[in-house]
Amino acid sequence: MEQDRLTVRSAPGAVTDVRSFAECALSALEAVLTNQATFEQQSFSIAGRTLQSRSLSELVNLRTSLRNEVAREKATREGRPVIASSPIIFKN
Numbered sequence: 001m002e003q004d005r006l007t008v009r010s011a012p013g014a015v016t017d018v019r020s021f022a023e024c025a026l027s028a029l030e031a032v033l034t035n036q037a038t039f040e041q042q043s044f045s046i047a048g049r050t051l052q053s054r055s056l057s058e059l060v061n062l063r064t065s066l067r068n069e070v071a072r073e074k075a076t077r078e079g080r081p082v083i084a085s086s087p088i089i090f091k092n
Helices: 021-033 056-077
Strands: 043-046 049-052
Touching: 021 043, 021 056
Parallel strands: none
Antiparallel strands: 043 049
């Protein structure tokens, strides 16, 4: 069986964001929570779904979930065991 190798390189000087979806979403969400969000971050669409204007408790719950996902991704990349955790849910 033949094997081919493909190497993908970015253009010189190009900025490449190599973060996962969870890392990008967490960054945008934390910008919203610290009132540093750009107009584009206050309302954004991914795969035809739009996120905008959520309650503080919903945003905090989402941040907890995304932080857990990012931690799992990091542990997996580093070859460490992944520890499951349950999200904390705040109710009004």
